[in-house]
Amino acid sequence: DAGITQSPRHKVTETGTPVTLRCHQTENHRYMYWYRQDPGHGLRLIHYSYGVKDTDKGEVSDGYSVSRSKTEDFLLTLESATSSQTSVYFCAIGASYEQYFGPGTRLTVT
Amino acid sequence: SQQGEEDPQALSIQEGENATMNCSYKTSINNLQWYRQNSGRGLVHLILIRSNEREKHSGRLRVTLDTSKKSSSLLITASRAADTASYFCATDGSGSARQLTFGSGTQLTVLP
Numbered sequence: 001d002a003g004i005t006q007s008p009r010h011k012v013t014e015t016g017t018p019v020t021l022r023c024h025q026t027e028n029h030r031y032m033y034w035y036r037q038d039p040g041h042g043l044r045l046i047h048y049s050y051g052v053k054d055t056d057k058g059e060v061s062d063g064y065s066v067s068r069s070k071t072e073d074f075l076l077t078l079e080s081a082t083s084s085q086t087s088v089y090f091c092a093i094g095a096s097y098e099q100y101f102g103p104g105t106r107l108t109v110t
Numbered sequence: 111s112q113q114g115e116e117d118p119q120a121l122s123i124q125e126g127e128n129a130t131m132n133c134s135y136k137t138s139i140n141n142l143q144w145y146r147q148n149s150g151r152g153l154v155h156l157i158l159i160r161s162n163e164r165e166k167h168s169g170r171l172r173v174t175l176d177t178s179k180k181s182s183s184l185l186i187t188a189s190r191a192a193d194t195a196s197y198f199c200a201t202d203g204s205g206s207a208r209q210l211t212f213g214s215g216t217q218l219t220v221l222p
Contacts (some may be wrong), residue, residue, distance in 0.1 A: 004152075031208060042214040043153070043197060057207070090152055096209050097141050105218030 003027045004102035006091050012108045017080040021105050023091030025071075032074040034058075034066060036087040037104075043090065049074055065084035081109045116216040124221050128142075129186040131216040133199030134179075140202050142175055143186050143210070147196045156197075175214060189220045 003026035009044040020023050020028060023032065031050055035043040035058075046056030053064050065077045079083055086109045092099040125206070137220045141160050145153040159166045159175045159182070166173045172185040186193055196217050200210040 019157075035212075040214060042212040045209060045211075048209060059211075063133055084217065092153075097158060097202060098155045099210060100155065101155075103152050104150075 002025060003093060004083050004093055005110065006085045006089075006102040006105050008105060010101065010106045012110060014110055016080050019075045019081050021089055021106065023074045023076070023102060023109070025074075025093045026045075027093055027095070027097050027100075028071060029093040030071075030098075031052065032068065033094065033099065034064075034076045034094040035092065036085075037090060038087050046076065046089075081107075083109050085109050095098060111165040114212045116197070118216060119214070120217045120219070122221065123189060125189060125191055127189055129189050129193070129218055131184045131218070132183070132184045133213055135182075135199075135201050135211075135213075136180065137201075137203060139177075142173075143200045143202075144171075144173060144182075144183050144201060145198045147152070147193070147198065147215070153198065172206075188216075189218075191220050191222045194218060194220045204215050 005024045033048045034046040037043050041073045046060055046064050046097045047058055049055045049068040067075045089105045091102040115134050123129050128150050138199045139210055143158045144156045146156055157168045157171055157173050159173050170187045175182045196215045198212050198215045200212045202210050
C-alpha cells in the first residue's frame with residue numbers, strides 16, 4: 001500500500017462523539033487526501049492537503065475537519081459523529097498525478 | 111457530484127474473454143486515470159492517459175480517450191479470475207492540488 005497506513009482500521013462509535021482518523025505516510029509526498037466511499041457513490045473527496053498546515057475543502061467537507069502538522073501525518077476529525085458519516089474512509093497520497101491509497105478505515109456510527 | 115460515470119455498473123464474463131468498461135465525464139480534463147479496487151482493499155492505480163493522447167497500453171490493459179465525446183474505455187484482454195474487482199475512472203481538471211473526481215465504478219466478475 002505504498003507506505004501508507006491508516007488507524008484505526010475499524011471503529012464503532014456513538015452519535016455525537018468526536019472521532020479522529022489518522023493517516024501516516026513514509027513516502028514524503030506533498031499531497032494527501034481524505035475520501036469517503038459509500039455504495040453507489042464511488043469515492044468522494046472530503047479534504048486535501050498540499051503541504052504542512054495547508055489544507056482545503058473537498059466535495060463533502062461538512063461535518064469534517066483536518067489537520068496536518070507534519071508531512072507524514074494527516075488527521076481527519078469528525079467533531080460530532082452522525083449516522084450519515086458511517087462509511088469507509090480512505091487516505092491517499094499523491095506524487096505526480098497518480099494517487100496511492102491506504103487500506104481504509106471502516107467507521108460505524110450507531 | 112460525480113465527474114465520471116462508468117458503464118456498465120456490473121459485468122460478468124468467462125476467464126479468457128475480454129472485458130470492456132466505459133467512462134464518460136462532463137468537463138474538460140488534464141488527465142484520466144483508471145483504478146482497480148479489490149474487495150475490502152484500497153484503490154490501486156492502473157494507468158493514466160493524458161488529454162492529448164488517444165490510446166495507451168500497459169500489459170493486458172488498453173485505454174482509449176476521446177476528448178470530443180468526453181469518454182474513455184478500459185479494455186482488459188484475456189481476463190483472469192484475479193481481475194475480479196471494481197474499476198473506477200478518475201479525472202483531474204484545473205485544480206492546483208491535483209484533485210481527482212471518481213466515477214461510481216464497474217464491478218467486474220471473471221468466472222473461472
